[in-house]
Amino acid sequence: MKEISMLLTNRNTLDFLKLAVKSMRENASNKLNELIIMDDGSTDDTVGICERLPYVSEVVRGRENEQDMDGCGFWGRDETNLRSRLWRVSTEHAGADGWIYIFDADHLLTGITPDDFRTLCRADHVNAWAFRLLDCWEARDRHRVDGFWQAWLHPRTWLLRGSPEHDFQPVWETRGIHAGHIPANYPLRTGIAPGFAAIQHLGYVSAIDRAEKAQKYLDLGVSE
Template sequence: MVNVISMMLVKNEADRWLHEALRQARFLSDHVVVLDDASTDTTREIAYQYADEVLESAVSMFARDERFQRQRLWDTATRMARRGDWILGFDADELLPEDHVERLRLILTTKFLPGVDSMSFRLCDMWSDTHYRDDKFWTAHHRQWVRAVRFDPTAPNRWRDATHHCGSFPLGSEGVVGFTDLTIKHMGWSREQDRKAKFDRYMEADPDGALGWLEQYHSILDPEPHLVAL
């Protein structure tokens, strides 16, 4: 029997999509592991409502050493995994459409998917509950993003060399990627106040665009972005 283990790194998510993200993880998984990155709101208490195991960090590593937290989360999730078990790694602002949740559960529980070591998904940067951003600055939906891997204890356990956005899984753990037609709704951009806060944070951390893309930073505040209905 193949088990499904979900892992999620969270920080100050209480007034966002945490309930829904954890509800989906709970439905999809046999075991849910959450690492709270020193939240100052009620995120930790919400996590305990859904997760089988909640790891607590006394000091936040956000934008300092995300690899440390991701490694800790991965080590905890894989400690209970057997070869071939599915490990899911969705963020707290990533939701599947309801019909896609049902379809993913069917894949995880009834299909063997021979020769496939991981599954990738289309990811849409949502600018509202129903529409995603589509222009030269926002192209995530044109690529596939791995959010599920079959556990292989012999696979590499090395993380991308980045203090932030280092990925959900160790480099090399994906193996042979199986592409799906399932969609992730990345809700982190969907509220105006969140977009403004992210713009301010990026400009403070990287005012010259040396670490990212300055034009994209400024595009966050476009008054009339090109949006497509999901």
């Protein structure tokens, strides 16, 4: 079976971290090949928890001298730094034929079994798989769906081959304040993950978290 590298990005995510890893083991691979974590300057014990998790191959940290003076990380400021470094490390681990699953610490994979997940990685006619993203609102079983909030309508690529073609050189582009979680020039031949497979996004469950995100966007002078 081809190698599967799982990439996780986080910053101060103690509330979500163990749930995210647990969902990966139960829904994607109960025999994780490796888990690579990029920490965006956590100020709590997130890094310590990461280092104690089983199956963690490497914890990549944002260098302290690159952090803003106010203690903030790269999120919303220089995400290309995080994403490009994590991509570089992950492709080295995955090798020429390996697959990479990218997720954040507040993402829970659901609706798919480990066998089904590995079947996706055996596909020869695609080099990427897209999953629907469900923004949880107030509770994990409540997803916001309305005229203003439609992320779930557009499946996004989260599982892909690390080396889509010979001598692939990734290019990262910033859209708004975000860099995107895969290279902008990745040559996608994408399939849509079947059935009920989806990613639950827990970042909007709490009213406090929603308010903090809204304030962050206001401070940066952008809309989400």
